[in-house]
Amino acid sequence: MSTLTLTKWDTDKLELMIRDIGVAMITTLAPNGTLHSRPMAAPKHAFDGDLWFFTAADSLKAHEVAENSHVNVSFSEPKSERYISISGRASVVHDHARAEAMWTPLLRGWFPGGVDDPRLALLRVEVEHAEYWDAKGSRMLVFFSLAKAATTGHAPKHLGSHANLG
Secondary structure (H helix, E strand, C coil), X not given: CCCCCCCHHHHHHHHHHHCCCCEEEEEEECCCCCEEEEEEECCCCCCCCEEEEEXXXXXXXXXXXXXXXXXXXXXXXXXXXXXXXXXXXXXXXXXXXXXXXXXXXXXXXXXXXXXXXXXXXXXXXXXXXXXXXXXXXXXXXXXXXXXXXXXXXXXXXXXXXXXXXX
């Protein structure tokens, strides 16, 4: 379970925000000290405070996580103006029951042996910190707030919600 103590409201809010975003970017620390980001199919299951992704046990990201478990996972949906950044600790997990519950036929392209593929593993991200920006609302209200800020020199207001969790 997550190392961040999320309330039911926090968990529900994050799940709602990431639910229909198809791709997440996960960032690990490469052996040379640089940040290494790559797209991952976003989880299509209920968010319980941890994020779960399919990965190959022998992948570069699995090796990077073994060396340094700190990761960042970001979700972006520009059309609905939702942005989520989650940091935590990742680990490679072999959990056949969870893999079966999360399995979709599209994954066969990466794991031809299905849930019994010997390379299949799960990447678990225990959430330590989450932050989101949700700018839903009238584009006219956002435009008005930006225009007012430009003329008054004061920071714009009413650009949506933002919260730090953890």
